[in-house]
Amino acid sequence: MGLGIRALIMVSMTIFALTSVANAAEGTATFYTPYVPSSCYGYQNNGVMVAAASDAIWENRTACGRSYRVRCTEATNQSVSHHCKGTSIVVKIVDYCPTGCQATIDLFQEAFSAIANPDAGKINIEYTLE
Template sequence: MKMSRIHQVSESKLQKWLLLLSLSLLSIYVPLSFADLGTAARYSTPYLPTECYGHDATVFPANSLFAAAGEGIWDNGAACGRQYMVSCISANAPSSCVPGSTIQVKIVDRAATAVSKASSRGAALVLSTTAFDQLVRPPSTTSINIMFQQVS
């Protein structure tokens, strides 16, 4: 009787240990991420007026890294001023993404109402020409697949 009880306790400890080991290994191979996946298009001048700031050009970042928000992140205008880290993960033309390139963009407009139309419809983000060109070489593609994360 004592032997079977010891065997049950050992088996229970072994199961717990194996579960812990499995979860540890899983966490190594499946990193936790809070980034979203979507598409990005480009748009070009004219950028004014914007849905967020009207005719105020002073809100545009000096480095020209800005974007218009697609409907999925527009959030009834709450997206205005938010900052996103954006990386190109693939494009319809092979090897178009600039390897290791990640940029930070500021939302200044709504894609659906922007004066300049997007190069592709339904994008999560519509990037300024400068922002798009930093992620893609050659810049002839009209849409890319991106990973993006809000940072502020």
């Protein structure tokens, strides 16, 4: 592959990455252990990569079934070391986090653990609609 084509590929990849980051919304995430029935799917099992949506993204149930890519940016509790794991996950909205919810997205505990130390309790996140 020629040097020009390689350079073009690298520039394209960089632009794509910057565009993805620029479109990410910022919020917070906590975790919970889902209970049934969920607001969106009743007693249907949707696995562990699921979340409850707060009023910020609930949109009168239209969030049901949406998938979001979520990445931890930092813990809100700075006394916890190694809070973010540097990875992102994709979760499906299956439930509603009622008014007064302390997060934008309330992740199932296993989903939260995939991106952050659960001892953090609450984290700052970037999220995008998938």
